[in-house]
Amino acid sequence: MKRLVILFLVYTVVFLPVQLAKADVSIKSEDVASIQINRTSGGTRTFNENDGIEEFVIRKVVEWINTSSPVKEATELDNTKTPISLLKIKMKNGNVATVVPAYDCHVQNQTKYCSLADGDVILDQNNQKIRLKSVQLFDWLLTGWKQENTKPPQDTxxxxxxxxxxxxxxxxxxxxxxxxxxxxxxxxxxxxxxxxxxxxxxxxxxxxxxxxxxxxxxxxxxxxxxxxxxxxxxxxxxxxxxxxxxxxxxxxxxxxxxxxxxxxxxxxx
The missing domain is CATH 3.10.450 (Nuclear Transport Factor 2; Chain: A,)
Incomplete structure (x- = not known):
């Protein structure tokens, strides 16, 4: 029995991170109704698929997600910490996926310290959290969304x-x-x-x-x-x-x- 427990622990430590790293990440932009970004410090924007210019923003964000690289680090968030920004991806079928910046945490003198993991985000989709590497999406979650110009350009x-x-x-x-x-x-x-x-x-x-x-x-x-x-x-x-x-x-x-x-x-x- 003891041997079985040891084998199980070895399997969990060695193989589970690999499975997380290979998790399938795929969102079809045509299935997205809207995306909404909220900053804890204030500010929010919504981009809808029925607006031609805003749809381009949705496609860009979805492409960043689909082309991101899985990261082997743990995907657990500090439940006591509110993410600095939260992206909600509302699907046409009613499902909602979220993306937040990832944090790296460590304990020192019985105190937990967390800091933003540069370039990493966490996608929560279908009750599964996956940590991804996407510098473009990470930067967009922090400030890039504010710069999106959705006003129709002047024709010439x-x-x-x-x-x-x-x-x-x-x-x-x-x-x-x-x-x-x-x-x-x-x-x-x-x-x-x-x-x-x-x-x-x-x-x-x-x-x-x-x-x-x-x-x-x-x-x-x-x-x-x-x-x-x-x-x-x-x-x-x-x-x-x-x-x-x-x-x-x-x-x-x-x-x-x-x-x-x-x-x-x-x-x-």
Whole structure:
């Protein structure tokens, strides 16, 4: 009997932290109705999924959670200590998950001292607490949420021309991206107009001719705007190009971005 107890204790000490570290963390941004952040010292904000700009904040926070790294340290909180900030994630099905900054505690002279664990947070989801490493989310919980600008930006003529041009080029961009990433992914990434930067534009034939070269840098994404890489595309636009007046001249893959664990399944092996 004594031997069984010892074996159980060894199993608990050695294997349990590993299981905690490998705990699955996955929240779908489309399942989130709202997030609410409260600071103990005062101040609160709510971001709702039915607002386009606020939805972007929700997607960003969820992505930080999903791409965070589990930490092996204990996930117990000091029950007598009120977290400096509390994030409530309200799901559309009525469930609520919370995220708070993590603390490191130690006892000295029978007194317990706790201090913020820089970069660590604790996610409480489905009655399971998981300690995670996410510097971005940690900083956001402390002060970043105050800086979120959810006022609609002022539209400009330049922005409208940019968006019209991206709509015009969109099908050719999607085709080029699909052709390249089909070699590596089972899921075709998307490119949104606001993730396209115009790097260079040239009028090939001289002043007031209509043969153009345009170079773009794009960031294709999957799911909740998880970037898979960065690419540079050069198109020729001219009335003599048939059909469509657009031709891809060059495709350069600049960067490959690592996918979070719950999106690794789309990688071709």
């Amino acid at each position: 003529k330049e922005m409208m021309v940019h968006d019209i041009l991206m709509l015009f080029l969109g099908p050719e961009i999607d085709k080029a991206v699909s052709n390249y990433y089909s070699e590596y992914l089972t899921y075709s990434p998307l490119v949104y107009p606001y993730q396209i930067e115009i790097v260079n534009v040239e009028r090939i034939g001289g002043f007031r001719t209509f043969d153009f070269s345009i170079t773009l840098e794009i960031t294709p994404v999957v799911g909740p705007h998880i970037s898979v890489g960065k690419d540079r595309l050069t198109f020729e636009i001219a009335p003599t190009i048939i059909p469509g007046q657009i031709k891809l001249k060059k495709f350069e893959h600049l960067e490959t971005h690592e996918l979070p664990p719950h999106w690794q399944h789309i990688i071709k092996h």
